[in-house]
Amino acid sequence: MLVNGRWTEDWQPVQxxxxxxxxxxxxxxxxxxxxxxxxxxxAAEAGRYQLYVAYICPWASRTxxxxxxxxxxxxxxxxxxxxxxxxxxxxxxxxxxxxxxxxNGARHLHQIYSxxxxxxxxRATVPVLWDKREGTIVNNESSDILRIFDQDFGHxxxxxxxxxxxxxxxxxxxxxxxxYDDFNNGVxxxxxxxxQDAYEEAVAQVFATLDWLEKRLDGASWLVGDQLTExxxxxxxxxxxxxxxxxxxxxxxxxxxxxxxAVVAYLHRLMAIPxxxxxxxxxxxxxxxxxxxxxxxxGIVPVGxxxxxLATAVR
Numbered sequence: 574m575l576v577n578g579r580w581t582e583d584w585q586p587v588q589x590x591x592x593x594x595x596x597x598x599x600x601x602x603x604x605x606x607x608x609x610x611x612x613x614x615x616a617a618e619a620g621r622y623q624l625y626v627a628y629i630c631p632w633a634s635r636t637x638x639x640x641x642x643x644x645x646x647x648x649x650x651x652x653x654x655x656x657x658x659x660x661x662x663x664x665x666x667x668x669x670x671x672x673x674x675x676x677n678g679a680r681h682l683h684q685i686y687s688x689x690x691x692x693x694x695x696r697a698t699v700p701v702l703w704d705k706r707e708g709t710i711v712n713n714e715s716s717d718i719l720r721i722f723d724q725d726f727g728h729x730x731x732x733x734x735x736x737x738x739x740x741x742x743x744x745x746x747x748x749x750x751x752x753y754d755d756f757n758n759g760v761x762x763x764x765x766x767x768x769q770d771a772y773e774e775a776v777a778q779v780f781a782t783l784d785w786l787e788k789r790l791d792g793a794s795w796l797v798g799d800q801l802t803e804x805x806x807x808x809x810x811x812x813x814x815x816x817x818x819x820x821x822x823x824x825x826x827x828x829x830x831x832x833x834x835a836v837v838a839y840l841h842r843l844m845a846i847p848x849x850x851x852x853x854x855x856x857x858x859x860x861x862x863x864x865x866x867x868x869x870x871x872g873i874v875p876v877g878x879x880x881x882x883l884a885t886a887v888r
Contacts, residue, residue, distance in 0.1 A: 850885045
């Protein structure tokens, strides 16, 4: 991690644990928004911003989905890190379908953070929305970036899909809260638990949420209302990684995903949408998660699985 802008120790997966061995996630530090007013520091302009992402990462992938749903690909550049975690965290190698950082010339993502704030202390995480003009990070919180793309880019973004319609905000927030606490972050709390009790608590919550999703999706196409919303993006990024990584490496194996037919049908529907399918690179997901030395010291990447809903994923 970085301490006062300097890299101090090898990357470790567990950010923090509480006294009961529960995984505690670091809070994001850069939380600005894009504004339409002339006096706003960060204005909506084509070509001004770059999004740093990892295809392994569910948090980064949900911003990629929003970027494509809002048709912002020509307005905002994308730079992809190597999915394999190095001792200095995310790296720009140009290998394994990743990019070099031509904008800043960084070799590791943590250099982007120390460029934005020479005194930054913390982990260098994806996604990062970078302002080329100001030479700084606008935002590194995926939930914010998702809404920035949905709401802040005005005429530069398509209005064919509104991910957070005002009439559904309360329902979306309630759904998001359940998804985050017990599912999106729940799989990590299971995988990085340091006590048996903490692990079993997390796994129980993960599968209780899958039970809830199955009931909610029985006879429904979407999680909230009768349209695609940001809640569907949040659910998708964890579901699509479930069999590829969480079921095995994170020991979320109480029941197979096939036990949830409505959920599997939902995955098929979402993968039929190009913005969702293009966000999935199975080889990145497996290579990335199985490069976590604390969980997989020999670095062996499983050959499977190959569920049929991945047939349209970018390879």
